[in-house]
Amino acid sequence: MDAIETEDPATAPNTLTAEPTTGQNQTGQNQIGRSPSGADPVAKVALTPSRQFPNWLAEQRCSLSFTTYQAGKLFLIGLQPDGRLSIFERSFNRCMGLCSDENGLWMSTLYQLWRFQNVTEPGQSAQGYDRLYLPQVAYTTGDLDIHDVAVDGNGRVIFVNTLFGCLATVSPERSFIPLWQPPFLSKLAAEDRCHLNGLAMEDGRPRFVTAVSQSDVADGWRDKRADGGCVIDVPSGEVVTTGLSMPHSPRLHNRRLWLLDSGTGYFGFVDPQDGRFERVAFCPGYLRGLTFSGDFAVVGLSRPRGNQTFGGLALDENLSKAGSDARCGLMVIDLKSGDIVHWLRIEGVVEELYDVVTLPGATRPMALGFRTDEIRRVISVGEPGAL
Template sequence: MQAKEKLNVQYEHSEKLNDFLQDLNISILLSTYQTSRIACIGSNKDLNVSFSIYDKPMGIAKTNRGLAIGTSSMIWKLMARKNNTTIPNNSNNPDIIFHARESISTGPIMGHELFYRGGKLWVVNTRFNSICTIEPPWSFKPYWKPNFIPKDNEGDRCHLNGMAFRENESNPSLASVLGTGSEINSWRANKANSGAIIDIKTDTLIAEKLSMPHSPRYYKNEIYFLNSGEGSLERIDQKTYKREKIAIMPGFTRGLDFYGGFAFVGLSQIRETNIFGGLPISEKKLEAGVSIIDLKTRKEILRFWFKSIVEEIFSVCVLPGWKNPKLISSIDDQESPSWVLPG
């Protein structure tokens, strides 16, 4: 990974976003593989937005020791440190620092979502159409793949991109795919309506004919997902599997987290027309950033959006308990060295 030039990113946000983050005592991380950055939205006296460099970052997971970030061919582990990291000339007064200390090579697996559950890192391995755990000495250890995928076949056939865990469970229960075909790139042909949410335990489709779905989640024992091609947040009834739209937003919705009765939804513009062309939202004016939805009123209450450079978001990760975190990658270290010391 080569050091990159600093980005002159412009952004705007709702007037009360800083107060909202302060009141909930949270911050927000966004991965943007398009710019090889993790964006950190924190609050101090004013909103504080910073960037950390990673090679095409996708999944972000909260772990027992800090964070994990999936990149183009490896997973970085970041240790959380509150008091004993020395950062020269630092003026942003972070209340927690996540410092990249260890990496695991997975090879180019097109890793998408990343979770830490049951003491293991779980990754959506799109290149091998499977959900895997990261357990050395292997590059990855397959756990599940859709029953319509041929055994042990490499190649992106269904664009498996997301997974969901029930609260307090160690194994994933749901997966999102953009198609249900078995041939390489078969998902591209009818991407506007060929997506599905799969129950992993029964290998059944609980929602289908979706428009490029992403980010399935359980929150307060309810199933949510993003119907990305329609720019919507939706909920699935667990008994009838009936879908219900919660909110529609001005972006390709991808990346979802929940906290305090609010949904934090990633928004992206559409850059690659060969992939995203023909979607219901393709004719709309779209933004890249994050939208905050009140689940009680089903309305957007706040938004943060980029005005330049950043066009795509993949993961959204809320950090409870930390208002103003700082992330430090190995590339950040080259530009502004930092050290983790004992004591």
């Protein structure tokens, strides 16, 4: 069995529009997933946008892409010509870390790191889509539990190797090349000691990382989930912020270091003067995935599993105080006011998201997988070379 991609031929390609034939009901939900009989409830996902969410995408002139590792889906969210949402998904086994650049995407899966190349030229379209992401190159890394992925100023992909607790890059001969590890780790070992997970880039170089703890023993991070989280300055190795609860997705934007205090449900930033985490907005879910468009942040929410990893955190109490259940989906936060101004709610088989990225200038993106014949017929020719 091919464990790289688990795309179900009965559900792929799922190119979803808001037309009645694709399952739109009167609430505006987009129903995803079809079995051969058309009645497989396990494969269904419902995406419900807030009323102005499509208008916000149009105003920002961008699309969004996000991963859901629990259901193994890469989603691309854009707009149809009539202004309604275009929702496209492909299946990949445990897809997690996601980053975009001018020409494509990088995405981590269960044991590979994939490069998706956009093969459409400006002004071109493919079946009505202005971006076509083709899985062009894959590096087989083994199951490193890769979390955040980024690209440095030289075009080199860098990823958070959570199993070994280090930053790493790919190799044509080896599973990975280690680049940096926190000073509090005494050795490079496949033990997930501190649960290093997030990476923030600055001027094309790694600047900050997040970890759930500063543990130096195998799987020790689980003992410090409530308040052992930290932010580490990569160049100096210094811990600049502590006392966080399972922090994720550090990002530098508008000269501020933003991050998600996932165990509490708060989005905020780190005060550069004293290193304190300043709360900006509470979101009803376990937070992972953060991207920006202008003066707005887009945050990913998950429904936390009731196990030893997600249970017993301050998020439970904060949800109770807010009179809310945990949700799965995306929330758009106005950075000036801290208000949640738009959202995309996800229900059904998808319960946990990992990463979300903005696709500037994209109106209606799509991607190819491996279980349909389309990929055989997409051929792009490079510039002529010399022998």
